[in-house]
Amino acid sequence: MFVVVGVSGGIAAYKTVQLVRALVTNGHEVHVIPTDDALRFVGTATWEAVSRHPVTTSVHDDVAEVRHVALGTQADLVIVAPATANTLARMAAGIADNLLGVTLLATTAPVLVAPAMHTAMWEHAATRDNLTTLRARGVHVIGPADGPLTGGDSGPGRMSEPDEILAAALALLPAGDATAHRTDLEGMTVAVSTGGTREPIDPVRFLGNRSSGRQGAAVALAAAERGAHVRLVAAHVDEGVLAEALRHPRVEVERVSTAAELDAAMRDAAAGSDVVVMVAAVADFRVAEVSTEKIRKEDGDGSLTLPLVQNPDVLAGLVAARRPGQVIVGFAAETAADDDELRNRGRRKLARKGADLLAANRVGAGLGFEADDNAVILLAADGTEATASGTKRAVADALWDAVASLRARRRG
Numbered sequence: 001m002f003v004v005v006g007v008s009g010g011i012a013a014y015k016t017v018q019l020v021r022a023l024v025t026n027g028h029e030v031h032v033i034p035t036d037d038a039l040r041f042v043g044t045a046t047w048e049a050v051s052r053h054p055v056t057t058s059v060h061d062d063v064a065e066v067r068h069v070a071l072g073t074q075a076d077l078v079i080v081a082p083a084t085a086n087t088l089a090r091m092a093a094g095i096a097d098n099l100l101g102v103t104l105l106a107t108t109a110p111v112l113v114a115p116a117m118h119t120a121m122w123e124h125a126a127t128r129d130n131l132t133t134l135r136a137r138g139v140h141v142i143g144p145a146d147g148p149l150t151g152g153d154s155g156p157g158r159m160s161e162p163d164e165i166l167a168a169a170l171a172l173l174p175a176g177d178a179t180a181h182r183t184d185l186e187g188m189t190v191a192v193s194t195g196g197t198r199e200p201i202d203p204v205r206f207l208g209n210r211s212s213g214r215q216g217a218a219v220a221l222a223a224a225e226r227g228a229h230v231r232l233v234a235a236h237v238d239e240g241v242l243a244e245a246l247r248h249p250r251v252e253v254e255r256v257s258t259a260a261e262l263d264a265a266m267r268d269a270a271a272g273s274d275v276v277v278m279v280a281a282v283a284d285f286r287v288a289e290v291s292t293e294k295i296r297k298e299d300g301d302g303s304l305t306l307p308l309v310q311n312p313d314v315l316a317g318l319v320a321a322r323r324p325g326q327v328i329v330g331f332a333a334e335t336a337a338d339d340d341e342l343r344n345r346g347r348r349k350l351a352r353k354g355a356d357l358l359a360a361n362r363v364g365a366g367l368g369f370e371a372d373d374n375a376v377i378l379l380a381a382d383g384t385e386a387t388a389s390g391t392k393r394a395v396a397d398a399l400w401d402a403v404a405s406l407r408a409r410r411r412g
């Protein structure tokens with residue numbers, strides 16, 4: 001499960017380190033969002049090391065990934081521990097001037113708060129009213145416990161122990177999903193291609209496309225986080241787009257440039273893989289004869305004709321070499337007027353290529369390429385289909401869900 005842990009500025013933040021560790025050990029993907037004050041108690045390095053993800057307090061970091069809403073929309077559960085009197089008040093008022101506040105407004109996942117504060121603060125009418133408001137909105141509350149407080153006195157206000165918070169959190173997850181969901185690809189090897197190939201025209205020019213590689217990077221990272229070993233073949237993808245995948249210990253990245261290089265790398269990767277996902281935008285054509293010298297306009301008569309020849313069809317080649325039981329997934333970026341047209345084009349392509357699953361996405365102004373969000377129809381060769389939309393990571397997870405259910409249907 002995708003768990004967001006918000007941390008606000010109380011001494012008990014040190015106990016939340018144990019909670020995050022326990023969630024990670026249980027197989028969950030954990031993203032920590034501290035407040036600025038929380039970082040005065042436990043620093044970024046600790047949160048990043050225990051959660052294994054980058055940590056920020058601000059809505060202005062990672063803007064390209066729309067992080068300020070992405071974490072909230074992807075979350076299956078949000079925990080705030082410790083929840084200070086201040087953060088509870090801000091939640092009750094819907095204040096969203098930091099990443100935690102925005103995430104709490106953007107999420108529809110269950111929210112669990114573990115208040116921690118001095119007894120006088122806990123018993124103040126303002127805090128009581130804020131808790132009443134939050135409970136009425138469906139926020140779950142654990143603790144605080146009664147016992148010795150940091151100041152030397154004693155009373156209600158101690159944050160509940162990490163194992164109690166963990167148990168309460170797991171009880172909020174859908175039955176059966178509490179521990180298993182995010183490790184469902186464990187033991188599998190998958191090959192993923194991403195980016196866009198470039199076909200040289202001369203030493204300085206190429207034929208390319210607008211693929212950023214974000215969707216394929218998200219597919220690779222999602223697979224790795226769900227337990228798979230991933231071979232990612234990347235054609236012209238910015239370092240920043242690949243950063244998270246590059247950091248993951250189960251992702252091996254190979255960089256390629258042309259369609260022919262991508263074809264060779266994917267054949268090699270696919271030979272040892274259980275699932276192959278072709279996300280890369282591969283050039284259909286290349287220049288028949290690449291000029292060894294820069295083509296100069298002075299040498300021509302005002303026009304230039306470049307004969308093109310067709311590139312190998314990478315997806316069809318992978319299908320032809322398919323290992324028994326291997327699942328092959330293609331992506332089809334189509335300009336279509338509506339979902340029906342997209343579905344029809346996708347179905348025809350799926351049949352033509354012989355893949356097991358095709359993610360058809362509409363491209364055009366502001367859609368698909370270079371955008372942060374995506375929307376696809378996942379068409380399976382056995383006639384079933386699913387739709388997925390949202391962040392490219394959410395689409396990636398829906399794709400792996402579709403692969404897992406296809407494999408389950410095959411096993412009967």
Ligand SMILES: Cc1cc2nc3c(=O)[nH]c(=O)nc-3n(C[C@H](O)[C@H](O)[C@H](O)COP(=O)(O)O)c2cc1C
Pocket residue numbers: 007008009010011012035036037038082083084085086087088116117118121
């Ligand atoms: C040493 C120390 C311990 C604190 N412990 C708590 C606490 O347990 N609970 C609380 O509500 N506030 C506590 N505070 C006060 C909060 O840090 C303060 O209200 C802060 O503005 C909270 O910001 P945040 O909710 O954005 O993290 C503490 C302050 C200090 C200096």
